[in-house]
Amino acid sequence: MRLIIAEKPSLARAIAEALPGGARREDGALHAGETVVTWCLGHLLEQAPPDAYDPAFKQWRLDHLPILPTRWQLSPRPKARGQLAVIRKLLKQAREVVHAGDPDREGQLLVQEVIEYLGWKGPVSRLLVSDLNRPAVQRALARLEDNACFQPLYRAAESRSRADWLYGINLTRAWTLTGRQAGHDGVLSVGRVQTPVLGLVVRRDAEIRDFKPYPFHVLWADLAVAGGQLRAWWQPGENHRLDEQGRLLERAPAEALAAQLPGTEGKLTSLESRQKRQSAPLPYSLSALQVDAARRFGLSAQAVLDICQRLYERHKLITYPRSDCRYLPEEHLAQARSTLESACGSDDTLRGWLAGADFSLRSKAWDDKKVGAHHALAPTGKPAELERLERAEADVYRLIARNVLAQFYPPLVVCEVKAEFTLQGECFRAGGQEMLQPGWKPLFTTREEAPPLPPLTEGEGCRVTACEVEDRETRSPEAFTDASLIKAMMNIARYVDDPVVRRTLREHDGLGTEATRAGIIETLIERGYLVRQKKSLRATRLGTGLIASLPEAASRPERTALWEQRLTAIAERDDDPAPFLASLIEDLHGLLGSADANRLRQAMATAQGEAAAAVSKRRGAVGKSRRGRGATGRTRRKQRTKA
Known part of the structure; x- marks a missing residue:
């Protein structure tokens, strides 16, 4: 048999x-x-609990730590x-x-x-x-292949499981026991992925809380040129007071220049025109799909994963969804036309996109060298009766099909124009773009990114028809959402300070995996560390206090991202797992030594005070806004712009 x-x-x-x-x-x-x-x-099966190694470990005690199994055991899950x-x-x-x-x-x-x-x-x-x-x-x-060829993959997964056990069991017990000494009644869960993710949110919340807005000023001028009208923006020089982004911090110079501009004639002193070709976005990995579905439809990362599982298992409309790859096998190209015709024929939107596809084209998405254990999400070819699906299921399916169909559309071609004018001896810049070939763009949006400039010739004259100084204000960073937090987990190197580590992580980016990222967010919410406020994800007092009480290394992404790098080396190059686990055990001793009840008590108290201050600040902002709406005197236009 x-x-x-x-x-x-x-x-x-x-x-x-x-x-x-x-x-x-x-x-x-x-x-x-x-x-x-x-x-x-x-x-x-799951990793056996500590008391399977020694019955004494059933009781949580600091003097038992670290718990380090010598012969690893697995236990059947209860069901x-x-x-x-x-x-x-x-x-x-x-x-x-x-x-x-x-x-x-x-x-x-x-x-x-x-x-x-x-x-x-x-x-x-x-x-x-x-x-x-x-x-x-x-x-x-x-x-069928020989399972022996997959032993490195197995050893990497086994190492990940053991490392997570070592890290989570020991640090969770240490901080829970320390928490009891500090007066906190409850488990303080620490994990090698969930805690750095929580750290991202806590630090973003702190940036928002501590942000102090300041005003800056811009000056624009509407110019009449031979071919029509355009708007250009003043570029103040270094002789003015500017912030690090070159924004003008004093209004007086802009007002003085604006007073001289009406009716002034100037000259187009520099004109740069460049044609840009942009290929279609690649087919989706799970995380890329979660980001887009959150932005377009407001779906949580977990909801998108659940929908994909149903589309894969119940409806059999898409390929394996828990993929971190955005490329497709080259052998699929030959069947792509018949697959997509079958998959898209019963939906008006998909049928319209299908009609514009040119199956003689081949995009960079078809690349065996970039396909690993699994490939990008794609329709299976089973006819999709979208009217029988839930609305969210149909929305997600269309996104998946669209990104594959887009591979058979020509590139988007635009002409970008940058113009510099000299007025009263000062530089004013204008920019625009003209769509030369829409290519795949209509599948994604009907909106043009920037209007085209009128026809221009370098050296031609211009005349100022209107101008205005606008007062603006810097804006704090935005709170994380499901989409932006998933994207941060995908591109974690951006949040690493050490330039050497950052360069390394660009080759091995990622906090968590395609299969776990949505679950990590939900776990942090269930454990009371995060809360959803409309679409935003914010840290609770408990989450903020936990991060403040931990060593910084435990709450930053460097450690776990480097773990993934080591695990990838085990899986792909058959590296020995022993040095990886030995290094982790050495780290554990240092981390456990930093557990401190006084530090935890102070962290919780500080977090409570910061939370109260943030509530007061928000209430004050709301009250100020209401008073502003009721004012009748002179108002000044303010446009909030991200710092």
Whole structure:
């Protein structure tokens, strides 16, 4: 008997349906001739708790820390024993086993740890399924690989699991026990990913709270030129008081110049015209989709992940969704036309986009060298009856299909024009762009980014028809949203201060994984560290106090991003996991030594005071705004501009 072990029941059903002769269900498995397909229910096993290593560890005590297992153990999850018994029984009858976990690091771990836990010593093949439709599964079944080729991926996943246990168990116990000494009754959870994510939000909230706006001033002039009208902006020189972004901090120079401008004639002294070609955005990874869906439809990251899972498992409309890749296999290009015609034919919007596609084009999205264990999200080709889907499901599906269809549109071509005028001896600049070829752009928006300038010739004259000084004010950074926080987790190097580490992380960017980022946000909310205020994510007093009480290294992204770099080296280059875990244990000793009840008590008190001050500041701003709306005297136009 050949036994196929799938990661979850939906994948097992898809595999069984692709086998010849059909399958019958019996005792937690699907039987199809000489092949039996069974399944896990997500992780059937988990790292054993501390008291499995020593019963004394059931009681939380600081003098037990750090807890460092010498022989790692796994334990069945509470609801997994029945399915584990099914797999154990089937393994005794099997002559070969096929590992059918999802095509990623965690999928490799999830099934292989079960196979090894149950003591199987025979041959194991690897089945990689990223599309649950029958033809795709049949193709995957026809090209099984040796599971031994995936041992580095397994070791990386196993190392990640053990490292997370070491880090989370020890630091959570240390800070919870210290918290009790400081008067906090409850668990203070610390994790290698969730805590740096919380740190991002806490630091952003502090920037917003401590931000002090200041005014600056701009001067524009409307100019009549031979070809029409345009607006140009004064570029004050260094002889004026400017901030670091070149903004004018004193109004008087702008007023003095504005008084001289009406009716003044000047000259176009510099004209630069450049044609730019821009290829279509690549197909989506999960995180890129979560960012766009949050901005367009207000969906949380977790909602987008849940929708994608339904589109993949229940509706079978998209390929494997938990992907960090934005490229597609080159072999998919030959079937792209038939796949998209089938996938998009029943929806008016998709049908309109499909009609404009040119399937003779080939974009950079088709690249085997950039496709790893899985590829970008794409339609499977199953006809999509979008009227039968929930509205959010249909919205997300259209985004996924659109980004693949866009690969068969020509590039966007624009002509960017930059003009400099001299008026009263001062420099004024104007800019605009003209769309020469819309290409893929109409699939994404009908709005032009910048209006074109009228026809211009270098050296031609101009005349000022109007001018005005505008008073503006710097604006604080914006609070994180689901979209911006996911994007920050994807591009974490931007939040790293050390230039050497930052350069390294650009090659290995990412805090968390495609599969975990949405869950991290929800976990922080459930544990009371974050709260949603409309679309914004803000840190609570508890979250702010926890970050203030931790060593800075525990709440910054450098450590966990470098972890991912080490894990990638284990997975891709077969590096030895032992030095990685040894380095972590060394770090743990230092981190545990910094747990301090007085520091935690002070951090919580400070966080409470800051929260009260922030509420008072917001109330004051609201009151000021209401009084301003009721005023009847002279008003000055103020436009808030991001600092």
